[in-house]
Amino acid sequence: MRTLLLMAACLTVLSAPAQETDEWGGDDWDDGQWDSGWDTESSSGPLVTGFAELGLGTRLESSPYHDRLTLGDARLRLETEHYWDGVTFDIKADGLYDAALSKWQGEVRELSAQFQISEDIDAKVGRQILTWGTGDFLFLNDFFPKDWQSFFSGRDDEYLKAPSDAAKLSFYGDWLNLNLVWTPEFDPDNAITGERFSFFNPWAGQIIAPPSGINAVSQNGDEWALRAYKTVNGIELAAYGYWGYQKSPEAVDSLTGRPYHSRLRSLGASIRLPLGEGLFNAEIAQHDSLADSDGVNPTIPNSQFRALLGYEQEIITRLTGSVQLYLEHNQDHGKALATSPFPQWEDAQNRTLVTTRLTWRNRTDDITLSLFGFYSPSDDDGHLRPRVEYRLNDQWQFSTGMNLFFRDQSHSFFGQFHHNDNAYLRVRYNF
Amino acid sequence: MKPLLMILPLLLTTAAVAQQTPEPKAIIEQAELASYYAGDDGRSAARMLITDAQGRKQMRQFIILRKDREDGGAQDMMVFFSRPSDVRGTVFRVVKHDDRDDDRWLYLPGLDLVKRISAGDKRTSFVGSHFFYEDVSGRNPDLDTFRLLEETDDHYRLEGSPKKPEDVEFTRYEVTIAKDSMLPVKIEFFDGKEQPYRRVEALETDTIDGHPTVTHSRVQDLRNGGETQMQFRFISYDLGLPDDIFSERSLRNPPREWLNLRDD
Numbered sequence: 001m002r003t004l005l006l007m008a009a010c011l012t013v014l015s016a017p018a019q020e021t022d023e024w025g026g027d028d029w030d031d032g033q034w035d036s037g038w039d040t041e042s043s044s045g046p047l048v049t050g051f052a053e054l055g056l057g058t059r060l061e062s063s064p065y066h067d068r069l070t071l072g073d074a075r076l077r078l079e080t081e082h083y084w085d086g087v088t089f090d091i092k093a094d095g096l097y098d099a100a101l102s103k104w105q106g107e108v109r110e111l112s113a114q115f116q117i118s119e120d121i122d123a124k125v126g127r128q129i130l131t132w133g134t135g136d137f138l139f140l141n142d143f144f145p146k147d148w149q150s151f152f153s154g155r156d157d158e159y160l161k162a163p164s165d166a167a168k169l170s171f172y173g174d175w176l177n178l179n180l181v182w183t184p185e186f187d188p189d190n191a192i193t194g195e196r197f198s199f200f201n202p203w204a205g206q207i208i209a210p211p212s213g214i215n216a217v218s219q220n221g222d223e224w225a226l227r228a229y230k231t232v233n234g235i236e237l238a239a240y241g242y243w244g245y246q247k248s249p250e251a252v253d254s255l256t257g258r259p260y261h262s263r264l265r266s267l268g269a270s271i272r273l274p275l276g277e278g279l280f281n282a283e284i285a286q287h288d289s290l291a292d293s294d295g296v297n298p299t300i301p302n303s304q305f306r307a308l309l310g311y312e313q314e315i316i317t318r319l320t321g322s323v324q325l326y327l328e329h330n331q332d333h334g335k336a337l338a339t340s341p342f343p344q345w346e347d348a349q350n351r352t353l354v355t356t357r358l359t360w361r362n363r364t365d366d367i368t369l370s371l372f373g374f375y376s377p378s379d380d381d382g383h384l385r386p387r388v389e390y391r392l393n394d395q396w397q398f399s400t401g402m403n404l405f406f407r408d409q410s411h412s413f414f415g416q417f418h419h420n421d422n423a424y425l426r427v428r429y430n431f
Numbered sequence: 432m433k434p435l436l437m438i439l440p441l442l443l444t445t446a447a448v449a450q451q452t453p454e455p456k457a458i459i460e461q462a463e464l465a466s467y468y469a470g471d472d473g474r475s476a477a478r479m480l481i482t483d484a485q486g487r488k489q490m491r492q493f494i495i496l497r498k499d500r501e502d503g504g505a506q507d508m509m510v511f512f513s514r515p516s517d518v519r520g521t522v523f524r525v526v527k528h529d530d531r532d533d534d535r536w537l538y539l540p541g542l543d544l545v546k547r548i549s550a551g552d553k554r555t556s557f558v559g560s561h562f563f564y565e566d567v568s569g570r571n572p573d574l575d576t577f578r579l580l581e582e583t584d585d586h587y588r589l590e591g592s593p594k595k596p597e598d599v600e601f602t603r604y605e606v607t608i609a610k611d612s613m614l615p616v617k618i619e620f621f622d623g624k625e626q627p628y629r630r631v632e633a634l635e636t637d638t639i640d641g642h643p644t645v646t647h648s649r650v651q652d653l654r655n656g657g658e659t660q661m662q663f664r665f666i667s668y669d670l671g672l673p674d675d676i677f678s679e680r681s682l683r684n685p686p687r688e689w690l691n692l693r694d695d
Binding site for chain 2: 231394395
């Protein structure tokens with residue numbers, strides 16, 4: 001906590017000189033000032049930008065597993081871009097004191113080189129953030145790593161995406177565009193492991209929160225992800241393929257009892273188009289659990305078919321609403337139940353989810369109210385994410401919100417997190 | 432002798448037309464072409480100074496690339512933001528249609544997310560400024576009816592009334608169009624009480640590559656206070672922008688050779 005206060009002091013000091021040196025400051029808005037303010041290629045060297053942020057989050061009720069702090073970030077982000085001889089180099093790095101885990105952390109979020117191989121082919125190599133697919137907080141064909149701990153603790157949405165160490169080739173053709181991403185060493189999700197949040201473990205038969213986290217067997221194999229896409233008259237079509245591993249360690253080694261990432265292959269497709277006053281999207285994916293294609297091994301996740309329908313529309317001026325209907329169909333469900341050591345805790349054959357998002361912006365576009373809700377009719381559980389964001393000016397931003405979990409039973413996906421309801425506040429200074 | 436005689440009536444007709452005031456709709460359509468369709472394509476750097484009712488200031492800086500699919504019709508546009516730092520790398524892409532809602536996408540670099548934006552009210556703030564989306568991409572003249580209020584030696588003043596008043600926040604507006612450039616130099620929007628509450632003005636214009644161009648404009652919120660000034664620089668037209676740079680490729684990998692700021 002003392003470190004956090006120290007960082008808060010630093011944030012204040014940091015902000016003071018930056019305001020004075022703002023080259024756009026004052027009332028210098030006449031012709032004589034033109035040259036000073038324009039950020040042209042020739043006049044500026046590599047520009048370093050970034051932000052300093054303090055985030056505090058607390059549990060809303062006491063938990064037998066953790067103390068109250070769910071978010072205690074003092075973070076400094078530095079980013080720069082440099083163009084040299086046809087290659088764009090991008091660096092984004094975070095330094096962080098995480099008071100919830102009582103440790104200093106450094107994270108390079110981007111360290112990449114982007115260049116053109118031919119007129120139709122681009123390459124981007126190195127650490128990078130990758131996203132595709134049409135779901136809103138639901139991922140059917142996006143197997144790039146996610147950081148669920150950040151997502152549930154109230155960090156900025158940006159942190160839901162963890163970086164990949166990968167090479168991405170993009171081909172742009174008249175008939176089709178292709179992206180091929182090769183990740184030489186498997187990048188897992190930052191799943192809920194117990195350091196920050198408690199969760200249900202069927203092998204333990206209860207909610208647990210191992211303080212040192214779950215130590216999954218690391219997987220050294222590679223991953224391939226492919227997307228083919230095209231936009232025709234405003235209709236976006238895409239097909240996806242993935243060859244790799246389950247992103248969360250859902251399989252359990254029957255000898256050592258340690259969780260690991262089992263083999264996974266997925267094929268899918270999506271469409272997104274304007275419909276009526278709004279936007280419609282649909283996406284499907286077939287996840288084949290290659291290590292247990294018959295679905296008889298209870299220590300390995302079954303194959304799944306996933307489907308999503310979504311619609312978004314501006315309801316009234318500056319208020320946008322969206323709805324998503326989502327299905328996870330567990331294949332070979334009968335066999336799974338028959339062989340499972342804990343059939344009472346197995347997922348239902350069909351897990352259904354409804355999500356809604358409401359976003360309102362004020363007239364001057366500096367206040368955003370948003371409410372994202374997950375509700376599962378099949379599990380009778382849910383998750384609510386209200387948030388208020390205020391942009392005071394180009395430097396200061398404030399965000400506050402909550403992560404709330406509802407349950408009927410403690411072993412369902414959202415229900416297991418019910419000890420972790422939290423509220424957070426973040427203050428960011430951009431420079 | 433004979434050809435000259437044939438031309439003579441043509442000249443007379445043209446002269447007669449020039450003295451006659453064009454139809455209000457024709458004036459507006461000419462103004463739309465002059466404001467939003469100069470050349471076959473165009474590039475400009477732009478920056479905004481946003482001053483709110485409390486006097487607090489914010490800045491935006493971006494580069495706009497634009498290419499017309501047809502004059503007065505469909506158009507591709509991309510806006511690449513460079514400042515402030517929290518929107519650096521954000522790209523806004525629009526395909527403007529005259530027969531249906533525009534297609535809009537926003538690229539968020541932090542998430543590598545190409546977010547599609549549903550068609551919405553275009554009379555809402557563009558990136559936190561007092562400019563509306565519609566001020567940036569142009570209001571379709573078919574949405575309003577027009578009548579001429581005044582004609583002087585150097586300008587027309589017209590009144591626009593919305594065909595669907597329930598879709599907009601104004602009851603009518605008055606637009607002053609300079610005759611020499613056919614650019615709208617002042618637009619005032621009126622509310623139900625006949626009060627002007629919003630003013631859009633061209634503060635400076637210049638002729639660039641033969642096209643009269645607004646280089647400095649301002650929107651004032653006359654009701655709540657506050658204004659946004661927008662300045663343009665490094666403007667050029669008819670660059671020969673390739674069609675394929677208006678695509679998802681340019682969201683993730685901006686077309687550097689076309690974004691290099693320089694005075695041509």
